[in-house]
Amino acid sequence: VPPDEITGYIIFSELLKGDRKGERNLSEEDTINLVFKLGKHGVFPKTIWLTPFGRNGDVKRMHTLVADMKENDIQPRVVTFLILINQLSDVIIYNTVIDGLCKVGRQEEGLRLMDRMWPMKGLAPNVFTYNCLIDGLCKCGDIEKGKELFDQMNEVGVSPNVITLNILVDGMCRHGRINGALNFFSGMQGNGLKGNAVTYTTLITAYCDIDHIVKVVDLFDQMLASGCSPDASVYHRLISGLCKAGRMDAASNVLSKLKEAGFRPDIVCYNSLVRGFCKKNMVDKAYDIIKEMEEAGVKPDSVSYNSLIAYFCQNGNFGLAREAMEWMINESHVPTIATYGALIHAYGSNGNIKEAMKLFNDMSSTSKIPPNTITYNIPKGVKPNSDTYNAMFKGLKENNLLEDAFRLMDAMIEHACKPDYITMEILTGWLPM
Numbered sequence: 001v002p003p004d005e006i007t008g009y010i011i012f013s014e015l016l017k018g019d020r021k022g023e024r025n026l027s028e029e030d031t032i033n034l035v036f037k038l039g040k041h042g043v044f045p046k047t048i049w050l051t052p053f054g055r056n057g058d059v060k061r062m063h064t065l066v067a068d069m070k071e072n073d074i075q076p077r078v079v080t081f082l083i084l085i086n087q088l089s090d091v092i093i094y095n096t097v098i099d100g101l102c103k104v105g106r107q108e109e110g111l112r113l114m115d116r117m118w119p120m121k122g123l124a125p126n127v128f129t130y131n132c133l134i135d136g137l138c139k140c141g142d143i144e145k146g147k148e149l150f151d152q153m154n155e156v157g158v159s160p161n162v163i164t165l166n167i168l169v170d171g172m173c174r175h176g177r178i179n180g181a182l183n184f185f186s187g188m189q190g191n192g193l194k195g196n197a198v199t200y201t202t203l204i205t206a207y208c209d210i211d212h213i214v215k216v217v218d219l220f221d222q223m224l225a226s227g228c229s230p231d232a233s234v235y236h237r238l239i240s241g242l243c244k245a246g247r248m249d250a251a252s253n254v255l256s257k258l259k260e261a262g263f264r265p266d267i268v269c270y271n272s273l274v275r276g277f278c279k280k281n282m283v284d285k286a287y288d289i290i291k292e293m294e295e296a297g298v299k300p301d302s303v304s305y306n307s308l309i310a311y312f313c314q315n316g317n318f319g320l321a322r323e324a325m326e327w328m329i330n331e332s333h334v335p336t337i338a339t340y341g342a343l344i345h346a347y348g349s350n351g352n353i354k355e356a357m358k359l360f361n362d363m364s365s366t367s368k369i370p371p372n373t374i375t376y377n378i379p380k381g382v383k384p385n386s387d388t389y390n391a392m393f394k395g396l397k398e399n400n401l402l403e404d405a406f407r408l409m410d411a412m413i414e415h416a417c418k419p420d421y422i423t424m425e426i427l428t429g430w431l432p433m
Contacts, residue, residue: 091117091123091124091125091126091129094113094114094117094123094125094129095126095128095129095132097110097113098110098113098114098129098132098133099128099132101113101136102132102133102135102136103136105136105140107133107136107137107140107142110132110133110136111133114129114133117129124156124158125156125158126158127153127158127159127160127161127163127164130149130150130152130153130158130160130164131161131163131164131167133146133149134146134149134150134164134167134168134171135167135171137149137171138167138168138170138171138172138174138175139171141175143168143171143172143175143177146167146168146171147168150164150168160188160193161193162193162194162195162196162198162199165184165185165188165193165195165199166195166196166198166199166202168181168184169181169184169185169195169199169202169203170202172184173202173203173205173206178203178206178207178210181202181203181206182203182215185199185203194226195226195228196228197223197228197229197230197231200219200220200222200223200226200228200230200234201230201231201233201234203219204216204219204220204223204234204237204238205233205234205237207219208237208238208240208241211241211244211245213241213242213244213245213247216237216238216241217238217242217250220234220238220254229261230261231263232258232263232264232266235254235255235257235258235261235263235269236258236265236266236268236269238254239251239254239255239258239265239269239272239273240268240269240272242254242276243272243273243275243276244272244276246276246279246280248273248276248277248280248282248285251272251273251276252273255269255273264296264298265296265298266298267293267298267299267301267303267304270289270290270292270293270298270300270304271301271303271304271307273286273289274286274289274290274300274304274307274308275303275307277289278307278308278310278311279311281311281315283308283311286307286308286311290304290308299331300331300333301333302328302333302334302335302336302338302339305324305325305327305328305331305333305339306336306338306339306342308321308324309321309324309325309328309339309342309343310338310342312324313342313343313345313346314346316346316350318343318346318347318350318352318355321342321343321346322343325339325343337384337385337387337388340359340360340384340388341387341388341391343356343359344356344359344360344388344391344392344395345391345394345395347359347395348391348392348394348395348396348398348399349394349395349398351395351398351399353395353396353399353401353404356391356392356395357392357404360384360388360392384417385417386417386418386419386420386422386423389408389412389417389419389423390420390422390423390426392408393405393408393409393423393426393427394426396408397426397427397429397430402430405427405430409427
């Protein structure tokens with residue numbers, strides 16, 4: 001005859017009586033085993049045993065029971081946590097539950113739980129409580145509510161820490177309020193709360209994303225002056241931004257600082273420098289960077305070679321551009337759409353339509369180019385993109401080869417490459433005014 005609910009309560013009641021008298025009838029392990037045996041008979045949920053454990057002050061058994069529930073694939077329910085909170089009136093318990101609620105997007109429940117800490121338990125939320133809630137609110141985009149909680153902290157005498165600062169700065173940056181984040185940070189510094197490497201990295205990354213290089217450099221200088229050490233990613237982002245802005249001397253200086261700090265440039269960093277020097281017509285410096293890459297064991301990739309090819313094409317050095325392409329192939333790098341596009345555009349713009357068309361057709365060759373690349377290979381299903389077609393259309397237009405342009409348009413449509421607004425702009429330029 002299986003035990004019923006009354007049997008279970010009687011057994012457990014007697015065990016607790018013995019515990020209170022200092023006469024433990026069963027070991028902790030035996031007690032837990034009994035709980036699970038009764039549970040398997042459907043006597044009542046395991047969670048209900050937490051209450052008498054808590055009343056008896058047996059925190060260890062409560063912890064063991066919850067741990068064993070997990071091991072036996074029994075998921076604790078909301079009531080499980082409520083019992084834990086009611087039986088263990090501790091800020092750490094509240095914070096743990098609030099943190100868990102925020103991590104699963106239940107910030108409103110977390111806020112309600114914080115509101116009941118003081119009136120029901122006489123517990124004051126601490127900085128960790130606020131940080132959990134502010135973080136949850138910022139991640140769901142409710143920055144204003146997060147700032148309200150921050151203001152509340154000051155009102156109730158809870159001092160924010162650098163984690164609070166970083167949570168709000170990150171939240172504002174992620175939701176496009178970068179200037180607001182910087183102003184908030186500046187205000188906190190004025191009030192004596194200094195940022196750390198995380199604060200500066202967050203702001204530098206955000207300003208790099210919107211190409212505000214002046215702010216990036218200023219923040220980087222502040223970071224060094226404050227004694228915070230940038231990591232490799234900060235150096236890489238700064239170098240990339242400076243190269244994009246054409247400030248190659250400054251980029252070279254940051255590269256030196258990166259090395260002095262014990263970091264190694266990665267392929268993206270090197271490529272930014274190669275591209276930057278090429279755009280500034282400093283091709284000798286670009287070659288120096290490629291040489292440095294090879295000496296450092298960082299092999300140039302297609303992006304590195306394409307920067308050189310684009311430079312030579314823009315300056316009409318077709319021979320050197322083709323040499324760079326051959327060098328690229330010899331180093332086992334496959335020419336890409338960008339490679340062919342630069343050459344085709346340059347030949348077309350220079351009036352050499354024959355060579356441009358030859359390159360366009362050669363893109364389907366498999367003699368040097370593996371068939372599984374993004375180069376143009378119609379038999380293998382790989383097609384040129386609209387940029388490649390536009391380069392051809394531009395060359396044909398400049399040489400007034402309308403019939404060839406019509407045939408190219410037919411090929412473009414046949415191979416399911418959609419014309420874009422640039423295509424339309426080039427073609428409509430042929431129309432009489």
